[in-house]
Amino acid sequence: xxxxxxEKDAExxxxxxxxxxxxAGQAGVAMSxxxxxxxxxxxxxxxxxxxxxxxxxxxxxxxxxGPAWHDRFPGLEFSGDPDAFVxxxxxxxxxxxxxxxxxxxxxxxxxxxxxxxxxxxxGFTVTTSQGVIEAERIVxxxxxxxxxxxxxxxxxxxxxxxxxxxxxxxxxxxxxGAVLVVGAGSxxxxxxxxxMQSGRKVYLSVGPHDRPPRAYRGRDFCWWLGxxxxxxxxxxxxxxxHVTIAVSGAKGGQTIDFRRLAQEGMTLLGMTQSWDSGTLSxxxxxxxxxxxxDANYLSILDEADAYAxxxxxxxxxxxxxxxxxxxxxxxxxxxxxxxxxxENIRTxxxxxxxxxxxxxxxxxxxxxxxxxxxxxxxxxxxxxxFLGLPWQSRRGSSFxxxxxxxxxxxxxxxxxxxxxxxYHLEASRVSETA
Numbered sequence: 001x002x003x004x005x006x007e008k009d010a011e012x013x014x015x016x017x018x019x020x021x022x023x024a025g026q027a028g029v030a031m032s033x034x035x036x037x038x039x040x041x042x043x044x045x046x047x048x049x050x051x052x053x054x055x056x057x058x059x060x061x062x063x064x065x066g067p068a069w070h071d072r073f074p075g076l077e078f079s080g081d082p083d084a085f086v087x088x089x090x091x092x093x094x095x096x097x098x099x100x101x102x103x104x105x106x107x108x109x110x111x112x113x114x115x116x117x118x119x120x121x122x123g124f125t126v127t128t129s130q131g132v133i134e135a136e137r138i139v140x141x142x143x144x145x146x147x148x149x150x151x152x153x154x155x156x157x158x159x160x161x162x163x164x165x166x167x168x169x170x171x172x173x174x175x176x177g178a179v180l181v182v183g184a185g186s187x188x189x190x191x192x193x194x195x196m197q198s199g200r201k202v203y204l205s206v207g208p209h210d211r212p213p214r215a216y217r218g219r220d221f222c223w224w225l226g227x228x229x230x231x232x233x234x235x236x237x238x239x240x241x242h243v244t245i246a247v248s249g250a251k252g253g254q255t256i257d258f259r260r261l262a263q264e265g266m267t268l269l270g271m272t273q274s275w276d277s278g279t280l281s282x283x284x285x286x287x288x289x290x291x292x293x294d295a296n297y298l299s300i301l302d303e304a305d306a307y308a309x310x311x312x313x314x315x316x317x318x319x320x321x322x323x324x325x326x327x328x329x330x331x332x333x334x335x336x337x338x339x340x341x342x343e344n345i346r347t348x349x350x351x352x353x354x355x356x357x358x359x360x361x362x363x364x365x366x367x368x369x370x371x372x373x374x375x376x377x378x379x380x381x382x383x384x385x386f387l388g389l390p391w392q393s394r395r396g397s398s399f400x401x402x403x404x405x406x407x408x409x410x411x412x413x414x415x416x417x418x419x420x421x422x423y424h425l426e427a428s429r430v431s432e433t434a
Contacts, residue, residue: 014104014131016134020045025051025053026404030407034407047109048108050053050092054092059258062087063088064249066083070223071399075101076101124137124138124383137385138361138383140387143388146354146359147356148163160345179202179203180202180205186247189256190250197393201343205270208243209296210246212247212257216321258293268330282336301321345399372389376409377389377406385410387406393405
């Protein structure tokens with residue numbers, strides 16, 4: 001009988017792959033396609049189901065922020081109207097179908113717990129809920145929506161029901177009473193509008209934002225940003241790093257207009273600042289934030305008009321787009337403090353964004369806030385790559401089609417490194433036989 005060596009047997013049982021992709025959302029599926037096209041052996045691990053965040057990490061009525069003709073991968077179209085804004089479950093179904101189309105090597109129900117660089121050989125050792133995997137390269141495709149951020153403003157020990165927008169599903173899940181939504185990006189304003197339409201009294205805390213037209217002169221804003229070259233911006237303009245984008249595909253696609261929402265009954269507030277014994281204070285910046293959002297909106301209309309004239313595009317005029325709703329009292333006389341009890345505000349929904357969490361990657365490749373140090377997804381740590389980050393290579397990186405193009409670049413960089421290593425191995429063999 002052959003003598004046993006537990007350590008050696010354990011080593012022999014370790015699964016190995018060239019490139020391990022972590023996450024099977026839109027980023028992981030795109031990465032797998034490009035790696036397959038490049039002939040790179042790989043495996044994709046997903047702790048839940050393919051595109052799970054679209055299914056269970058969004059509110060019930062969510063639709064894509066871009067039309068179906070735009071927000072897709074090049075290799076597959078959505079069924080139905082190309083100008084429609086498809087629902088979240090249809091988006092998840094799309095990624096499942098896309099992965100199946102090229103037989104992506106995705107393994108669901110496996111959680112990655114830790115990634116460590118090997119100290120005595122190349123590559124990384126990955127600890128998962130189903131064992132150990134060794135890989136020469138790691139692609140973290142877990143996306144930007146990892147850890148919901150709720151600012152420490154209102155104490156948890158109150159009778160106020162507080163949730164993040166990632167936990168919101170529908171109006172029925174909330175206690176009776178009025179609702180304060182903090183954050184007026186795409187998520188916050190859509191949730192606030194849905195709650196108001198359901199009959200709730202809604203307060204919306206509005207910070208700095210860009211407010212593009214949903215459509216103008218017969219073309220969706222996704223088209224205008226494309227022809228105007230704005231999707232290819234490599235970085236946000238100075239001072240706009242924390243400016244959110246207020247855009248929506250809800251109700252078939254409508255331009256978000258905060259003044260219209262105020263006229264319809266929503267109470268707008270400035271940025272949320274502090275809490276004192278049941279009273280919330282707000283900055284006196286509502287008018288400025290709305291004015292800056294309007295300026296962004298009008299600048300896009302101006303650029304679109306100039307582009308249409310310069311290129312002799314036969315597009316209909318759209319004078320209604322420049323009409324402005326009058327200021328409601330909450331704008332002309334801003335509210336700087338709210339007693340939540342007196343206003344019967346029983347719920348606060350924090351639409352305040354997300355933080356990243358790469359603590360499971362045990363390498364020295366992150367800044368003081370835990371954000372990856374990278375160039376277009378290529379980490380400063382050799383062998384580590386990232387995909388799905390905002391502004392990873394350009395403004396469009398956050399969109400479905402943008403992550404597909406970023407994945408192509410990352411796959412090309414992996415291919416280049418593999419070729420260098422192939423040369424090294426061949427040169428070493430030649431040297432040994434010389």
